[in-house]
Amino acid sequence: MREVFVISEEERIYRMFVVELSGLPVHLTWVGDMDKAQAAFEREKPDFIFFAVRNNNLLHNWLARFKRMQLKIPFICFLGHSNWEKRELLWMAGASEVIGLPILRKEFRIIIENLMKPAGRNEKINKDIEGDLTHYSLMDLIQSLEDGRQNGILHLYSGEHRGEIILDKGRIVNARYEKHEPVMAIRMMAQWSRGRFHFEHDKIHHKEEIKLDNQQILKECQRHHRLYEKAIEAIPDKDIVFYTSPLLDFEQVGPMARKYLLFFKHGLTPRDFMEQQGTGSLKIPENLLNWIQKKWLVKRSVYNQQVSQVEKQQSASGVKRILDRVLARRKNNYKIDYTLSSSAGKADSLEELLNRRPYLFTQHQRLKALIDALG
Structure with a gap:
């Protein structure tokens, strides 16, 4: 008989479990919300835990509190209708399974029956996971992978930029992005708000190249994010279209600046430019501000005047x-x-x-x- 704690604000969900799982070798106990569950854990350690809550934010809050207790008890998450990416995040946090409610009774019973097999017969589910960076920040992903003690490589894609973070049992041990050193690479990739991620699970023992622990790395990312946001905030008229000045002599600028300035040839707002071309480096917003101050990038009215001037000279x-x-x-x-x-x-x-x-x-x-x- 497997002892199961049902952690939920609603007793009716617990009663639904009792009815649907009758006949299985499980004993269900409703312990209430997470506050009451913490007291229950001091008295007894169950074999399994059911987290049943419809609010996704509340569920993640409960999971974070549960992880801090370091009980190492397998758990299943039950939640309302949710997209695939939200479920993936829960799997990365260590959930044995994520089940959306309502669900077909027969399917529900089969899933629980398989998961309730005695220890040693039920292998841990390891799977590759992918999703959209517009929905999850890198810091959230790292936290989830750490909670689930995941082992493998987190691949990140943003436009033409590619990077990866290597984890060993949930701990960040290395990172690669262009030629940047590992911690700086993570700091820059943490600023990517668009793109995709793909976690490739493996069983390799990865060599440690970073001496900081995950929390120290996350603090570095947060500090970098504040500086990055401050640099972007300093850019004037972020939603106004700027153009590359027709009077600009491209021989005066370096190849990288020339590459970025050409994006403004047909007009672009600084905000759109940062979303499309921002690499996470502080130099990008700082250079953008510098180009505007030097009049290398000009607003439409000035651009039209300069175009007329050039045409007059050419005629x-x-x-x-x-x-x-x-x-x-x-x-x-x-x-x-x-x-x-x-x-x-x-x-x-x-x-x-x-x-x-x-x-x-x-x-x-x-x-x-x-x-x-x-x-």
Whole structure:
């Protein structure tokens, strides 16, 4: 006979279990909510626990409290209608099974009967799990994997970015993302709010490359998140469309800056840019603010003015552009030797003098009048 504690706020759920599981070698005891259950655990340790609650947040709260007690008792989670990803998170937290209510009576009985097999005949369920990062933060995933003492690799995907976190019995032992050191890699990946995750379960003993424990790593992630949010908050007009300035000389910027600036070629808001291209690095929002301050990124009104300016310059005649350059050289006071004497102090030959005379033109007023006429 297996002793089972039913932890639920509703006694009617307990009574439903009693009716549906009659005849099985189990003894059900309703202990009430988690506050009452903690007192019950001090008196008796059951073979199994049923967590039955419809509120998902309340269920996770109870599980966290249960984990802190370190009782190591297998448990099943019963909850109302929920999507697959919410169930996956409960499996990662260590649940032997997650059952949505209502459920077909025959199916329900078969599931419980299989799970209630005596110890040694029921193998632990190990499975690969995947989900969406828009629903779960990395810190929540790590906490769930730690609670379930999961062993394997957590793969993370956000746009073109790829990273992974390696766990050994729930403890983070290594992480890889580009060329960053492990803790920095986790700090950056913890900022990804879009993408997918896939936990690949294995039985390998992974080598420890990180000396911090999970809680210390999570604190590092939280500190990095505050700095990251502060850097994003400093960016002005996050919901206003910015454009790459048509006057920007791309030779002035490095290859990485050029890559990111081109995303604004057809207009993009800073918020959308951060969601699409944010890698978790503090340099991205800091550089974005710098580009706006340098006028490398401009708002639409300024962009339109600059486009008109460029078009006007391009429509000018080739002769006018050449003459503009000549005048520009004069304004810059370029020193040109117009003397007829040789550098050695000797008289130049007639041929040399004739070749140098074309450079003696100094009637700049006439040249300016010609430019005005062409304009």
